[in-house]
Amino acid sequence: MDGLSVFLASWTPRRVMAGTLVVLSVLFLAYVMVEIYSVLVIMFVAFVLSTALRPLVSLMQRFKIPPALGVIFAYLVLLGSIVGIVVLIAPLLTDQITALSAKIPEYYNDMRRLLLNSPSAVVRNISLRLPVNPPLSLIGIGATDTAAQDAAVAVGQLFTTLVIFGKGLFVIISTLLLGFYWTLDGERISRTMLKVVKPERRDGVRSVLAEVQSKMGAYIRGQIILDIAVGAMATIAYFIIGLEYALVLGILAGILETVPILGPILGAVPPLLITLSSGDTSAFVWVIVASVVIQQMEGTFLVPRVMDRTVGVNAVVTLLAFTAFTSVLGLVGGILAVPLAAIVQIIFNYTIFAPAKISQGIKRRDKLGVLRYEAQSLSETMRLRTRDSVAELTSENEEIEDSLETIVEDLDGLLEQAGQQQEVLV
Numbered sequence: 001m002d003g004l005s006v007f008l009a010s011w012t013p014r015r016v017m018a019g020t021l022v023v024l025s026v027l028f029l030a031y032v033m034v035e036i037y038s039v040l041v042i043m044f045v046a047f048v049l050s051t052a053l054r055p056l057v058s059l060m061q062r063f064k065i066p067p068a069l070g071v072i073f074a075y076l077v078l079l080g081s082i083v084g085i086v087v088l089i090a091p092l093l094t095d096q097i098t099a100l101s102a103k104i105p106e107y108y109n110d111m112r113r114l115l116l117n118s119p120s121a122v123v124r125n126i127s128l129r130l131p132v133n134p135p136l137s138l139i140g141i142g143a144t145d146t147a148a149q150d151a152a153v154a155v156g157q158l159f160t161t162l163v164i165f166g167k168g169l170f171v172i173i174s175t176l177l178l179g180f181y182w183t184l185d186g187e188r189i190s191r192t193m194l195k196v197v198k199p200e201r202r203d204g205v206r207s208v209l210a211e212v213q214s215k216m217g218a219y220i221r222g223q224i225i226l227d228i229a230v231g232a233m234a235t236i237a238y239f240i241i242g243l244e245y246a247l248v249l250g251i252l253a254g255i256l257e258t259v260p261i262l263g264p265i266l267g268a269v270p271p272l273l274i275t276l277s278s279g280d281t282s283a284f285v286w287v288i289v290a291s292v293v294i295q296q297m298e299g300t301f302l303v304p305r306v307m308d309r310t311v312g313v314n315a316v317v318t319l320l321a322f323t324a325f326t327s328v329l330g331l332v333g334g335i336l337a338v339p340l341a342a343i344v345q346i347i348f349n350y351t352i353f354a355p356a357k358i359s360q361g362i363k364r365r366d367k368l369g370v371l372r373y374e375a376q377s378l379s380e381t382m383r384l385r386t387r388d389s390v391a392e393l394t395s396e397n398e399e400i401e402d403s404l405e406t407i408v409e410d411l412d413g414l415l416e417q418a419g420q421q422q423e424v425l426v
Contacts, residue, residue: 243271
């Protein structure tokens with residue numbers, strides 16, 4: 001009987017049924033995750049918030065402050081900071097948003113006229129497909145002709161605003177409550193989860209959970225620093241250039257910094273469009289210069305010192321994670337790409353890329369055992385050196401390292417065979 005026949009014979013009806021149930025369960029789980037992804041996002045954001053607050057709560061415990069009061073105090077400080085910032089900049093911010101909203105139709109028409117006069121036929125064809133008048137949502141209620149239409153639009157916009165506000169309020173309250181309970185009962189939840197893990201694997205799982213909490217806390221603190229720094233630099237630069245809506249555009253640049261990879265580019269788009277539509281060539285050039293300088297400072301000084309050393313996610317991994325999570329979860333997935341990639345990388349480091357136990361399989365304590373131990377130690381050192389090397393790896397160096405690693409592994413195999421033969425002779 002050949003191998004295929006043996007394989008097919010092993011698939012009994014019971015085994016086929018079990019395999020079918022497993023496949024259906026996986027498909028159902030994927031469907032459920034897609035359907036309730038918003039709930040999963042709330043849970044994940046609450047977990048990240050909890051890991052960021054836990055060091056502050058632990059510090060307060062040293063001063064005999066109960067954890068519950070510590071979390072409430074941290075929330076009050078966060079809320080007070082937000083309210084204070086809003087109170088300070090609300091008047092100017094409101095004026096600039098109102099003025100910018102009123103000028104959006106003018107900017108739209110100027111931009112469309114500029115595209116229609118473009119020397120490129122492709123650009124002209126694209127601009128012809130744009131509506132003559134900007135969308136109603138950009139103009140406001142004043143675009144309607146009658147008072148009845150104005151009232152209907154106003155009621156519709158009010159209802160939509162209330163629905164969005166209600167959903168946002170629910171998400172915020174749910175996230176804060178989950179973060180509150182996770183901060184208080186995180187250790188208890190972790191211990192409960194560890195009980196379902198085999199005793200010999202609990203240390204590894206405990207290490208994974210500890211590193212995940214550390215990375216997530218470092219990520220959210222670093223991201224806040226990046227957002228504030230980029231927003232402040234952009235606001236100052238736009239004020240110096242003389243843009244009308246410098247504060248709004250600077251805050252928008254800081255918020256968009258949360259989006260990995262594309263954040264700095266997206267933050268530069270609104271001021272570029274405004275200066276381009278207004279025909280101010282000098283301001284347009286200076287906005288480009290300011291955006292390039294800010295991006296260079298962010299990529300050269302801020303990100304390596306604030307994010308790379310604490311989160312430690314490779315740039316290629318970040319790009320792949322951003323593409324994957326954005327395609328599945330949209331903008332929310334793109335924002336959460338870095339922390340999710342960090343969690344996946346930590347799990348891989350403790351499973352797939354975990355260093356092998358050097359003493360594994362070595363039972364002898366004589367000279368052959370010592371030689372095997374040194375050979376395995378050398379092989380593991382070479383693997384770690386290759387994995388963690390930041391220098392450029394040429395094809396010649398890679399071939400040499402592969403050859404050396406093969407030689408060391410062959411030596412370990414020969415030593416193992418020699419030990420087995422010696423045991424037979426004894």
